[in-house]
Amino acid sequence: MQFRLPRGTQDILPEDQPHWRHVISTAQEMARRFAYGRIDTPVFEQAALFERGVGEGTDIVEKETYTFSDRSNEMMTLRAEGTAPVCRAYLEHGMSSLPQPVRMHYFCPIFRYERPQAGRFRQHNQFGVEAIGDADPSVDAEVIDLGWRFTEALGLKGLSLVINSIGDPECRPKYLETLKAAYQPHLDKVCPDCRMRFERNPLRMLDCKRTDFACQEYIASAPQMSDHLCEGCADHFSKLQGYLTALEIPFRVDSRLVRGLDYYTRTVFEIQPPEEGAQSTVLGGGRYDGLIEQLGGKPTPGVGFGSGIERLVLNVKRQEAALADNADNVVDAVVVSLGEEAAPVAAKLASQLRNGGLKAVLTQPGRSLRGQMRHATAMGARFTLVIGDTEVAAGTAQLKNMDTGDQQEVTLVDVAAVIAKG
C-alpha cells in the first residue's frame, strides 16, 4: 500500500461514529446544563502562545509541538493544548467586561509529537471547559462537578476522582526547596529519571513508579505539599473539599498528583477509569491563576479541564456502556430496478424518498433481482421497492417489508407515506 495514515493519527470509521456521537452529545448536554458556551479557536496559533502559556521547559513545548514557519516566516504551532488559546481569546475579545467567571467549552483536535501507544496519539480530540475570572473554590468544584457528571453520564463505571493542591507562587517555591533539600543527600540512590526531575521538575519525583531504585522509600518519607501550603491555598483547598462533599462527589486526595503544564496553581485533579493501562487518565485539569497574566493580561484567575475523547470512547467500548445505536446500519428503503427503462424511474423514486426525509439507496441497475435483494438485506433495508417494466407502465412499485416479507403494490405517489407509516 502506498499511502498510510501518519503515525499517531487514526481514521474514525463510520462504524465507530455511534460511540463518538454518544460521547460528544453527552458532553454538549453537560456543557449546556452548566451554562458553558461553546468556543472554537484556530487549529494553529502563534508559536509563542504555547511557549509562554504552557511553559518553555515543559516536555510539551520542548519536544512535542508541531511548529512550522509559514510563508511569511511567522512561527506557528498546531494547537498543543486547549487552555492557552481560550485564554488568548478571552483577552483578545475583552471578555473581562462580561460577568465573571466567563464559562466556555470546546471540542478540538490537539497535536503533540509523541510516540503513540494505547490511548495516546499525535492527533487527539479533546472536550474541555474553562471558567475564567473567578478564584473562588466553588468554581473549582463546579468544574469538577461538570467533569464528574459528564463521565458518569457516559455510563462509565468504577471511576475515581483524584485531587490535590500544588500551591501557588507564594508557597510552592518554598516547598520545592524543602523537597529538594530532603532528596539532596540521597540523589545517588534514586533512579536516573528522578535525578533529572530533581533539576527540572521536582514535583514529579513524587510520582515515580520505579521500584528498582530507592525512589519509593523517599517518596514515602518526603515532605508533603499539603503540609506546606500557605494559608490562602490551604483554605482554598479545604473549602473545595467541602464543596465536593456537599455535591456528593467521591474523591481522594493524592499528594503525588502533579500536572505537566507550568501554569497550574492550587487545585489539580484527574478522573481515572478502573481499567489498568498506562495512559488511563480520561479527564484532567486544574486552576491556572497565573496564566492570563503570563499571556499579557491583567491578573485573572481561571480553572478548567480537558478530556480525551479517544480515551473516553475506548472506555465506553470496553465497558460496552454505549446504548445500542445501530441507526447508521439501517436504511429506510432500497430501490431495485429491472430493465433499462426502469432504472431512471427507480433513480427518480429514490430521489423523491430522500427529498421526503427518508434514507434511501439505489442498487446497481442491471444486477439480477436476486443480487439486488441480497444487497438490500446487506444494507439493512427496512423496505425494498422493486420497479420493473410492469410497474413503470402502471406508475407503481412493489413495496416489500423486509421484516415481515409482506409485499404490496403501491403507486409511486403513495410510497413515501406508506413507508412512513411503518
Next chain:
RNA sequence: GUGAGCGUGGCCUAGCGGUAAGGCGCCUGUCUGUGGCACAGGAGACCGAGGGUUCGAAUCCCUUCGCUCACCCCA
C-alpha cells in the same frame, strides 16, 4: 528519546525450508421478476520492503520500514 513484541488477500487466522490454506466479508449461480438459510462457484496475496544462506525461503540470518505495547510525558 529508550525498551519489548509483531508484520500472510478488505478483516481474522493456519502454514515455520519444497513453491500459499481456511473462516468472515464481497460477487455469481442453484431460484429466466424477489432477500435473510443452505449448497456450488468466482474475484482478491509478488506472504511489509531490501539483501543474504540454500538446489529451493512466507518459513533461517542481517538490514530497513511499519504497527503494537511499555517507559518518559500526557487527554
